[in-house]
Amino acid sequence: MSDPDRPLRILVVDDHEVVRRGLIAFLNGHGQFEVVAEAGTGAEAISQTRRFVPDLILMDVRLPDASGIETCRLVRDEFPAMPVVFLTSSPDEVDVFAAIVAGARGYVLKQTRSAELVRTLEAVGRGDSLLDPRITGMVLERIRRMASGTDSDDAPDLTAREREILPLIAAGQTNKEIAAAVFLSDKTVKNYVSSILAKLGLDRRTQVPSFVAQHDPQPPEG
Secondary structure (H helix, E strand, O other), X not given: OOOOOOOEEEEEEOOOHXXXXXXXXXXXXOOOEEEEEEEOOHHHHHHHHHHHOOOEEEEOOOOOOOOHHHHHHHHHHHOOOOOEEXXXXXXXXXXXXXXHHHOOOEEEEOXXXXXXXXXXXXXXXXXXXXXXXXXXXXXXXXXXXHHHOOXXXXXXXXXXXXHHHHHHHHOOOOHXXXXXXXXXXXXXXXXXXXHHHHHHOOOOHHHHHHHHHHOOOOOOOO
16 A cells, blocks of 8 residues: 555556557656556566555556566565556456456556546555446456356366365465465375366466466356
8 A cells, every 4th residue: 555645656667659648648648647657568467566666556458478468467476565557448358357357456448538547546445346337336246146156167076175266266265375364284286286277278377367267166066
């Protein structure tokens, strides 16, 4: 959470220079914000985050060298508390869900009104999370489908316990944190994680968020 007595220090990440410059001018025109750095690629975003350690990153989903979602994940691996807000023209359901799984604190469409962007940045700066109202319903509907099991099942071999653990892995929780959440030992959770990765054909747990974003494993019947 930023200091309320000083401007919110922002890193702007967008590969289109004209868009980036417009955002910088817009944000610097509001006294509650201060753009301290800019970047046009995922690699630059990570480098600038290390250099300036902003209060918040405003990032596009589409970047030329890596997706903004993967960049978000990499940034939060180094800076777990770093708030990331996506400002993008993509209302794609997979992008939205993947961004949330990657740890984004906000998701705003570029078609939104400027006042909505300001409100989102202020809210995230206070430690809240906020989604564009136009995509909130879409995300909630996807969650309802996952809960009801009406989505296609892309992980048919997972047991009930493995399905319980899968979203915790996707959320970036450690084995110890998962163990505390599901009341199992660290060793047992480690075994479950290995089994889940094997069944899903994944090599690393860092691949799980992308899998969850693209496939909605439904609860087993009965």
